[in-house]
Amino acid sequence: MQAYVDQTIPDRICFWGETEPDMPAFIFWSKYGRYVLSRGDVLDLSSRFAFRLTEHGVQPGDVVCIALPNCPERVVVDFGVHLAGGVSMNGQILRSDGQDIIESMRKAKCKTLVIDPNQENGAWGICSRIFKVVSDGKYSSDIKCANVPSLKNVAYCKTKKPECEFLRSLPSCNRYVNNKMNPSDVAQIFTTSGSSGYTKLVQHSHKAILTMGKMLLEMAGAKGRYEKSIYTSAPLGWVGGYPIYFLYAGLQRVLIDDSVGVITDNHQFTWNVICQEDIKLAHLSSFQIVSIFKQRDMWESKSHKLHTILTGGQPLKKGCLEPIGQLTDAVCNIYGSTEMGLINGFIFNDENVSDFKENIAGFAAAGVDVKIVDSNMAEVKTEAHGEIIVRSENTTKGYYGDTHSSFLPDGWFRTGDVGYEDARGCLFVEGRSSDAIMHGPYILYPTWLEEKLAKCPGIKQTFIVPIPDKVLHHEICACVQLEQGAQLTKDDIINFVKGEVGLGISSAMNVVPKHVEFFDTFPVLNSFKVNRKQLAKFATERLQL
Template identity: 35%
Template sequence: MFTFTTVVDALQQRVAVSGPKPAFIFHDKHGGRCVLTWQQIYRLGGRWAAVLKSGSTGQGHLVLNTLPNSPERVIVETGILLSGAASVNGQCQLADGSDLLHGLHVSRARAIILDPDVPNSPWKILEKLVSLGEDGSVTSEELPHLKLVYFVRRGEKGDDEDFLTHLENLSDWYQADVKPDDVVSVFTTSGSTGFSKLVVHTHHNLVLWNTMSHPLFDDSKEHIDLILSPLGWLGGYAGLPFVTGHQRVLCDVRGGGHPDDVVDFVWRCLQEEKCTMFFVSRFIIMQLAERVRKSRQEKVHGGESSISWEWVPECILLGGLPITRAMVQAASHLAKTVFVDYSSTDFYLIATLEVDDPDTFVDHDAGLVVKEAQVKIVDTEDENVILPVGQVGNILAKTSGMMREYLNNPQATADAFTADGFFRTGDVGSLDARGHLIVVGRGSDAIMRGPYIFYPGWLEARIRACPGVSDVLVVGVPDPLLHEELCACVVLASDHVTTQHMREFVERDIVTTEDDSLSLQPRYYLRFESFPMTDTGKPRRKVVKKQAALRLALK
């Protein structure tokens, strides 16, 4: 059993035991494969930490990291850890860069890490606002806290312009004395303003994953996990394998972008690496299960299978949105065991379920509350009233690994907790007679779209800026794969304005990446003559939502 109190301690112990073994295995869309061993990560991470130290960046500082999933991102994150600083997940999805600038302003980051050569690089926004010195130092009236820009480029191996090659050519190495209560990283989560809230976690929080009462955290077995989540999310964070000891298989997005056929990519990774566990989106699971089903039919009828399923992973993990029986049934064809987890960036793992029989799974069942957590269901009007078994109310939770705070946002932090320390999850649900937590969905206007919780207010404000738009409501409509899809319901000023004009306006406003299956852009646009209103003059959002689903014939 490994024992450690910081993520840095955990990495040191993994290096001592598994040094030359793979820690991260990257596949790219062109069939390329790159392996980072535990020793490589520690060696190169320490060299990057020395670079940060030479720029007076270390303990108490925050570094905004905008790199996508890639070997470079893992090394950069490790170097930030070893330097004693903490990373902040940097986002740049809006064409005007307002989300990037929001992250820099709120975090007061001392440094930013980016690749200036990639499409839609954050540097295109930033270079207009800063004066850059030859040593990477910057000055900016708009961003007074920002002192350094680090350019992380990928080039030919052996070329010193290539980031990893450059680190191999360095000799200085550094590791700070990190404490359990130090900030380990600042993650992003959904925000009602459209900008992500910045969620602060400590080393102490993350090392709790090693003691979680969950079968997936069994240190006595070898684990190879396929996880496509961004390395800047808590569930995909590069430091988690240091704690769990699991090998991680993922996509190298810098190696040509996202896969053209992500379902085929997942299948190939699972089979080639013989992954024991995988966690991917609902869309991928449903599509992959359908391909496997068709392949088995082809084989039964003597045909040539289009996809083989020779290696069967030990388990598949479902989470991120209310889970249905259909989804569990599909997942059961892809792994020996199906797990359902209820967790979030703010409060970690709350409940888990190992599914016994997919055909009798109860929709939205998240399983038993883990021993490290407490849950209570309270009245939606008075949270001092705890509801009895079976009644639906607001879900409040308390865990040993809850976030420290929302960074530099004391009001949001205060609003998130009750007087007795329970976190207001924003979800509604119930506890059944078995003690299982049933998570029905969100209790607000938020839209549950795939792994994202989407607050529509900020997007509505941007669409209202489109000429000819009088009013707009963005609502969630049923989707068989994502749970809900975005639908913009609009009242137009004249017949000369069309929904196509609005679609083009939004496409220009929001950056589209190569992987836009979960873009922030609405999938549907519907025209309304007017919105039904309440007695106080507010639009009836729930009524509009039902009308939109009916008009689109969605169930």
């Protein structure tokens, strides 16, 4: 495998479409069964949609917002935008009022919106209210939009199964491929999860995206070991779910068709798909790993074993390593960001699983520099805690429509994460600086206290959030989910923490939650990370503060 740094995404789509065109490229599973897009299908259908976009007036460099879930149509539309020379932007909706997608389109000066008009409860129900149709057509409409003045048309993409109306509507006689793009051109605008408080529009070039594929496969140790496929359920529009493995190495992508609807037993369905497709490399979130492993009867009866599980997006917990030797040979923990792609990683297997330590993120990937700095941006000593800053060839080309203090003049990027490096150069990430709790004169990073509280028998999961306080600025609240049958009280939990933090902890960290709130479930973002801001809001409302 090569880096392909002199090529573009259209180059790679064309290469794979012409190399063994009948080989499956994307395999979607749903309650209707298995749907396959071959390499040839991807090139053929995407180039047809590219032609349709040019008829809508899309020019090279124009931004096209795609508000579709994971489905075959999403692949065709995303790649069609690239083949037309446009910039694809993820049409993400995290806020209940949908203002995030509207604001993103406005900032990016979006020209075309691709959307499913049959999804009344999705993006269509939000976006259709903000524009006026000027000229209506079967497959698109010209519009006027006061909220997003640059938005000129809406392309309809009906994803209902099993009809696949959109794919069948693309005429076979008209194809278009723009082969004049440069590797340094912006190809994709990814949207962040919003965990830092607002969604940012992260621009990445063709070169950066292809290089990310190379780095990730090398970090996972997948240099020819795996036959052909990778399973990942991450959204196609996110940097962690974008089809870079296919573009870079031609790997088949196996995933769930989210346009069909929610599957009742998602973990059972996921494991059945992994077995059916003989997947050896799977990208799973931490809660998917733990949930599948707990259903021992389900996976033991299948006699299927993974080579490697890739995981990331949140701190690695020890429970994620229990499947090693049984469900999988190895777990590869990845630390990265939308702005940088892969930063650090660590592969755990039978031989080194005892090396696990809380918050371990691993060693820097090839071509990535990592430093820990203090508030003056001066590098700190080994084992000293500070902010993590990173430099990489994959650094974003910037936030569309925003300038931001995260970018330092000398090429370093401020991640906003707090951590330290040990003597080996292994990175440990303790949380986001934005999650810091200002407790009087002291600053508490929640992960530290969460680790203490997690040792309490009967607690399944816990998160520490700030509660407004007129004197201390923040009081500390423990949001707790109990194990089934556990009968812990608020006093039990507070007394446990008092015992834990009193053991050799300096007075600066000797803090105990004032409040304890019990939850059956925690609010999460689409990235599967807990929504700390929403959780803090719920706790504050319960306490009537």
